[in-house]
Every structure is written in structure tokens, then in C-alpha cells.
Amino acid sequence: MIVHWxxxxxxxxxxxxxxxxxxxxxxxxxxxLQTTHRQEYSQTILASYAEARSLVLxxxxxxxxxxxxxxxxxxxxxxxxxx
Numbered sequence: 001m002i003v004h005w006x007x008x009x010x011x012x013x014x015x016x017x018x019x020x021x022x023x024x025x026x027x028x029x030x031x032x033l034q035t036t037h038r039q040e041y042s043q044t045i046l047a048s049y050a051e052a053r054s055l056v057l058x059x060x061x062x063x064x065x066x067x068x069x070x071x072x073x074x075x076x077x078x079x080x081x082x083x
Contacts, residue, residue, distance in 0.1 A: 003060070005068040009033045012063065016056050019045075024052035028059070 005012040013029045024046045031039035046052045 001056070003056070004071040005063045006071045007066065007068040009035070010068075011071075012068065014056060014059055016052055018049075023047065024049055026052050026055050026059075 001016045003014045005014070009032050011031060011033060015025075015027045015029075017025055017027075019025050025043055026046065027041070027043045029039055029041050044055060046055065
């Protein structure tokens, strides 16, 4: 899952995915559009989907309180089966 947030020229992209060893990862990328400022990137590794989902919901609440809005960007999820 990917969620894009924007507030004026600031943006945040939050990704939720499961890595190859089964951990759930919530990654955040923050920065400014049309500027040379560097981006900030962080990852939080969680043991369960429920924990990861709770973190994404908390981040969602924080971004809304700070005046960010979700952008209309969508991503197609590809369902690969590697079994």
C-alpha cells in the first residue's frame, strides 16, 4: 500500500509492505517539491500486519492534523506469486 500526502510544496509518501523474511515494513519519505533540499527517509520494521496497520493509521491521523491532504496518486499493486 502506498499513500501520498501533500501540503503546499511539502510531501510525504508512506509505504506498507511485507519483506522477504515476513516482517512488515512502514517506510516514510519526506521532502519539498521544486527545491534542492534533501529528502528524509525512514523505515520501521514490525512483526505483524496489525502493528504495521496501526502505525499507518496513526501517521494518517498526524498528517491530517498537520493540514496534509492525500493526493490523487494511485498505484497498481501487482500480485506476484513466488511459491
